[in-house]
Amino acid sequence: MIDFKEYINKRREAVDQYLREYFSKKFQPEILYNSITYSLFAGGKRLRPLLAIASYEACGGEYSHILPQASAIELIHTYSLIHDDLPAMDDDDLRRGKPTNHKVFGEAIAILAGDALLTEAFVMFLKSEYFSADALVKACRVLADAAGARGMVGGQAEDILSEGKEPDPDTLFFIHTHKTGALISASVRISPILSNAPQSIYDSLTIYGEKIGLAFQIVDDILDVTGDEEKLGKKTGADKKKKKMTYPALYGIERSRAAANELIKEALAAINMLDERAEPLRAIAEYIIKRVE
Amino acid sequence: MIDFKEYINKRREAVDQYLREYFSKKFQPEILYNSITYSLFAGGKRLRPLLAIASYEACGGEYSHILPQASAIELIHTYSLIHDDLPAMDDDDLRRGKPTNHKVFGEAIAILAGDALLTEAFVMFLKSEYFSADALVKACRVLADAAGARGMVGGQAEDILSEGKEPDPDTLFFIHTHKTGALISASVRISPILSNAPQSIYDSLTIYGEKIGLAFQIVDDILDVTGDEEKLGKKTGADKKKKKMTYPALYGIERSRAAANELIKEALAAINMLDERAEPLRAIAEYIIKRVE
Numbered sequence: 156m157i158d159f160k161e162y163i164n165k166r167r168e169a170v171d172q173y174l175r176e177y178f179s180k181k182f183q184p185e186i187l188y189n190s191i192t193y194s195l196f197a198g199g200k201r202l203r204p205l206l207a208i209a210s211y212e213a214c215g216g217e218y219s220h221i222l223p224q225a226s227a228i229e230l231i232h233t234y235s236l237i238h239d240d241l242p243a244m245d246d247d248d249l250r251r252g253k254p255t256n257h258k259v260f261g262e263a264i265a266i267l268a269g270d271a272l273l274t275e276a277f278v279m280f281l282k283s284e285y286f287s288a289d290a291l292v293k294a295c296r297v298l299a300d301a302a303g304a305r306g307m308v309g310g311q312a313e314d315i316l317s318e319g320k321e322p323d324p325d326t327l328f329f330i331h332t333h334k335t336g337a338l339i340s341a342s343v344r345i346s347p348i349l350s351n352a353p354q355s356i357y358d359s360l361t362i363y364g365e366k367i368g369l370a371f372q373i374v375d376d377i378l379d380v381t382g383d384e385e386k387l388g389k390k391t392g393a394d395k396k397k398k399k400m401t402y403p404a405l406y407g408i409e410r411s412r413a414a415a416n417e418l419i420k421e422a423l424a425a426i427n428m429l430d431e432r433a434e435p436l437r438a439i440a441e442y443i444i445k446r447v448e
Numbered sequence: 449m450i451d452f453k454e455y456i457n458k459r460r461e462a463v464d465q466y467l468r469e470y471f472s473k474k475f476q477p478e479i480l481y482n483s484i485t486y487s488l489f490a491g492g493k494r495l496r497p498l499l500a501i502a503s504y505e506a507c508g509g510e511y512s513h514i515l516p517q518a519s520a521i522e523l524i525h526t527y528s529l530i531h532d533d534l535p536a537m538d539d540d541d542l543r544r545g546k547p548t549n550h551k552v553f554g555e556a557i558a559i560l561a562g563d564a565l566l567t568e569a570f571v572m573f574l575k576s577e578y579f580s581a582d583a584l585v586k587a588c589r590v591l592a593d594a595a596g597a598r599g600m601v602g603g604q605a606e607d608i609l610s611e612g613k614e615p616d617p618d619t620l621f622f623i624h625t626h627k628t629g630a631l632i633s634a635s636v637r638i639s640p641i642l643s644n645a646p647q648s649i650y651d652s653l654t655i656y657g658e659k660i661g662l663a664f665q666i667v668d669d670i671l672d673v674t675g676d677e678e679k680l681g682k683k684t685g686a687d688k689k690k691k692k693m694t695y696p697a698l699y700g701i702e703r704s705r706a707a708a709n710e711l712i713k714e715a716l717a718a719i720n721m722l723d724e725r726a727e728p729l730r731a732i733a734e735y736i737i738k739r740v741e
Contacts, residue, residue, distance in 0.1 A: 243555035262536035303567035
């Protein structure tokens, strides 16, 4: 058995170290640089990079090789949070216990910081001493596809549009699998591509990624109802206030928790045939559901 | 001598045709799809794709091969216009004679349409039957770098920040070379990379791209003062009203025109050694300056 806490801390520190070094050189205008680094180093859990790393290790890879690609996903995630928090979108003042980007730097710079982070993700992703250009191109397209109109952005749009509407299962499923699920799933999927793993491993990891992606968002919904504000770093009850379409709103807390539990079980079953190098992936799946147990 | 008008029309139609086909399949939510295609097919001149194509032909390539990569640049350009027009940024109501994206679809969807276009550019760029993965990766990084914080986004941020400030030559040069110049220059530079042209050709085309990029923005500044509103599809005098840092504001119309003229001459000189296949590039340079002659 691995010491999960130590594993996570080490890998997270490696991601942070990589990002700090990458953004160590300031650029003009300084406020844009400050805005970008403010959100990037605001204490994110680095879940998506950790998933990419754990998936890569499950395929037999050395984690340091995938740091640029794993970290690039965090740039995409960070940009999406900055834009989601904007007044025209979710209009949030607080994120991870700190004022949101636009509250500190203004709307214009926040929009541009998001744009810059998204763009920089591709600069970061597309350079490697370890992966073939073929693998980089293929993995990068999977990531971009998951982040764009047919993935995360489409989910966010549907989320905004469905505010205040009567929740229905199809729309809710679309929002959750796209807004959150797509990028989480892509984080897991780039690794077998980059390590030229067999198709069967790719397929298993894809199922794992889809299941935990959806489970993660359901858990997030539940925590918005039952969670501890201080621990979450944001106000709870926001979804209800904004009349968001959520699992608890449609199914209630208990059935939502059961659904998340079931998804985690299915995720674990999907990677059942992987050896002990997949232990971190299993531990991450269990960590997700433990947040609401 | 080529018939420039016919050349431009044919190539522009090829780009439009490629884009129409690429976006022929609707996706959910439909308003996001409509918002994206509204701005993408709003009658843009397709200058950046045309530059990539002309540069590729100057390197001896067949133009149809580079349509995905050339068109991807138009997605980036279109996203930047949508975000620039937002109330928090330039707050423009009219673009190419039509209401701006957020005026039609609302701010949230406009932000997301921009995000989706930027992301989709990389999906589009990174697929080719004609280019090696190595060349695609290298060219894509050049493009992303030019579009991001150290390029276009940095220029837009500085542009916003410098509004109302006393114009100074260094800041003005920074804004123009970054906000407009970087993406135009990258459009020209991806082609020698994709066609594995010798370094000397790459260097010449880089100079050409930088010169016409800056010239284009100076001409744009001049047209905002002297241009015909109907022909431009937008209100003139906007820069002065917003107290933008422009060439005319700092140097006056005559000296600005002379500077643009000089840049075009330098651009033409840089590609002097290229054969007749560079005629379209020469014609584009001359077209830019003719707009204010």
